Amino acid sequence: MSVTVRLGVTRRGLLSSTAALLLTASTIQARTIGGGLPWAPDAGNPPTPIWPAPWAFFTPEEATAVEAAIERLIPNDALGPGAREASCAIFIDRQLAGSYGSSERLYVRPPFAEGTPQQGLQSPLTPAARYRVALAALDTYCRTAYVGRIFARLGPEERDLVLQELERGTVRLDGTDGQAFFEMLLQNTMEGFFADPIHGGNRDMIGWKLVGFPGARYDYRDHVTKHNQPYPLPPVSITGRAEWVQPRR
Template sequence: MADKNTHTDTPDHSRRRFLKYTGTAIGGVVVGGVIGSAMSGGFKKNSSTSSPSPSASPQATVTADYNQAPMFFNQSQLQITEAAAERIFPKDDSGPGATDLGVAFFIDHQLASPWGVNARTYRMGPFVKGEATQGDYLSIERHELITMGLNSLEETAKAKYTKGFVDLKPEEQDAILTSMEKGEISVVNGITGKTFFNQFRVLVMEGVYSDPLYGGNKNMGGWKMRKYPGNQMSYANMIDKDEFVTMEPRSLHDHFVH
């Protein structure tokens, strides 16, 4: 981030000051930290190596993709998340599944964000079961719901099949997820698997179709399956066309890396 005492008006420094001081929110995630660095410089950054001298042999450029790095889950939780997400949105002839789209990393990044700790959510009791049209009002935070739900998946798999969830056959994984969806498996303190499953499924679908800036929809594969254009700068040159126009999708990230 640019130093707060810097007063240059170049677009890059101006943008950085804006992101640093306004706390702008995009898609529910507050800009700053990882997201802020993504928009001001991109998640993919070359390693800082000195330029080789003319006599030195060229060095290979090393690129790190920080979208593919866990920020909240341990490796076991990440693997269970990936396996469960793939069963909800599996790879088929239409395109990639949740694994190839990096959905597990999207969920991980969401749980590491203020959203994961229910920031800006009313948190005072009493915590009572609402009507079907009201949804759940939980005494635990979202990151607790997801991690406890993942733990229930693992415990159920070992109790029923004597294997971890990631080692089960697809149909066995489906059977456990179906029991979760029906509320037949408890998560904690009367919170059923249905509550976990409903929240988890929403996260999976968001990871498939959200902007790649947030960790999922890798290579905009989810958008490409739907022929969704993403975040284009303008549609002025095609708004009056009668036929459907297929466009190469663009991410928010594309507008900030140049």
């Protein structure tokens, strides 16, 4: 099995324990209803499907660094494809290019002070700005520590070591908190691994297949009383399954 950054925790254990939480507590903005009553279908702001395309936020160099990191956080191993194969970098890129990246729906006015762990991060930097500063600082650190090589040019074991040191807080990144950046990157990667594919990650429902999550199926009545039995049907995205799409004539 490939190295998991979380020491002492197996890959499946880590992902299974966080899947349910991340499906409800994600960076993805919930659907809201606009206007007055009566409510009608599509009256809110349903998500727009995201298709692979040029990066919306990351520069090519930043995207390469993020992909080099996430493939070590959730590696491709005997249990199945990892974060890179699941297009988690696309998910993070689109989130940073949207309201999450700009902290559009958060209160971000001063004064700023170091808060307690219960208060969360207290920073004037938006998530998008934190990624931009941290990725540049990460390459600066690696050039010094690894004879001129940037993070994406390191070998798998070297990248694991850098990520472990970031997690422990022993790597200092100029202009930002390296440990806080690691926590954000890990959280966003897991969110992309388990989010509905409509948001750009979890390609081919890789994450859902790993933990046995059925997805957005509308009816489970035939299986409610079948306790401790695997769900026999494949997962379904908000947009359905690829084989359901009728070819154009």
